[in-house]
Amino acid sequence: GDSVTQMEGPVTLSEEAFLTINCTYTATGYPSLFWYVQYPGEGLQLLLKATKADDKGSNKGFEATYRKETTSFHLEKGSVQVSDSAVYFCALIGGFQKLVFGTGTRLLVSP
Amino acid sequence: DTAVSQTPKYLVTQMGNDKSIKCEQNLGHDTMYWYKQDSKKFLKIMFSYNNKELIINETVPNRFSPKSPDKAHLNLHINSLELGDSAVYFCASSQKAGTETQYFGPGTRLLVL
Numbered sequence: 136g137d138s139v140t141q142m143e144g145p146v147t148l149s150e151e152a153f154l155t156i157n158c159t160y161t162a163t164g165y166p167s168l169f170w171y172v173q174y175p176g177e178g179l180q181l182l183l184k185a186t187k188a189d190d191k192g193s194n195k196g197f198e199a200t201y202r203k204e205t206t207s208f209h210l211e212k213g214s215v216q217v218s219d220s221a222v223y224f225c226a227l228i229g230g231f232q233k234l235v236f237g238t239g240t241r242l243l244v245s246p
Numbered sequence: 247d248t249a250v251s252q253t254p255k256y257l258v259t260q261m262g263n264d265k266s267i268k269c270e271q272n273l274g275h276d277t278m279y280w281y282k283q284d285s286k287k288f289l290k291i292m293f294s295y296n297n298k299e300l301i302i303n304e305t306v307p308n309r310f311s312p313k314s315p316d317k318a319h320l321n322l323h324i325n326s327l328e329l330g331d332s333a334v335y336f337c338a339s340s341q342k343a344g345t346e347t348q349y350f351g352p353g354t355r356l357l358v359l
Contacts, residue, residue: 169347173287178250178336179350222287232344233302234279236289 137162137229141237144222148215148244156210156240158199158225166229168192168201168208173222173239182210182223215244249273250351252337258357259327267322267354269337277301277343278320280312283334283353295320296343327358 142157160166170182170192183192188203197212208225225237250271259265271278279302280292294302295314309325324331334353340346 171350178352179289179338181347181349184347224289228344233291233294234338234348235291239287239289241287 137166137227137231137233137235139225139227139235139237141223141225141240144239144241146240146242148242150217150244150246151214152244154210154212154215154219154242156223156225156242158208158210158237160206160208160225160227162206162227162229164230165203166227168199169226169228169234170197170199170208170210171224171226171236173224175221179224215242217244217246220244250337250339250349252335252351252354254354255352256355256357258359260359261327261329263327264323264325265327265356266324267335267337267356269320269322269351271318271337271339271349271351273339273341273349275339275341275349276317277340277346278314278317279338279340279348280320280322281336281338281350283336285333289336293320293322294343301343329358332356332358 138161167186169184171179172182183194185192185201191200222239277296279294283289293312298314311323314320337351338348340348
């Protein structure tokens with residue numbers, strides 16, 4: 136079945152550091168890929184998405200590129216802020232039409 | 247102007263009780279979902295309804311029964327609650343089933359004592 140693998144957390148960074156959270160996937164066909172963010176005590180918010188190979192999703196300074204050759208969708212941000220502290224989920228919708236999540240990566244940004 | 251809302255936000259109850267969680271979306275979407283997030287933050291789909299018809303039913307104990315009275319509502323009823331049911335339950339909706347972006351509610355934190 137479809138699956139998503141994310142790097143283990145927590146990821147601990149200082150403010151203004153560069154962020155990468157790795158995400159790889161296994162799916163049949165051509166899935167759509169998503170990053171969701173969950174702030175403490177809140178629900179999930181869509182951060183960005185990409186629906187076909189080489190698409191780049193971007194939002195709030197975050198970016199991720201759909202790489203079919205490496206089956207990856209890594210999340211990056213050039214300069215993180217304390218307010219970016221949250222849990223980040225990589226996810227896909229594939230042939231089974233179900234949103235499949237990775238295990239989540241907690242990001243902690245200190246001033 | 248909440249897009250996807252859930253009630254209650256918190257639910258504390260005893261083992262063996264029956265409880266319901268309600269979800270409403272005002273986005274005009276056709277498809278709604280229930281997800282369970284466990285204590286390690288792992289999220290897994292439970293059910294999905296499209297135009298009031300059940301289209302996804304994961305391996306979930308039959309103590310869990312979803313009900314969709316109309317396109318805008320998807321409720322989750324849980325019978326004979328067990329300790330392992332303690333989790334955060336999220337409702338979501340999308341324009342259509344398939345690859346559409348899903349929008350999530352704020353979650354219902356269920357604690358079974």
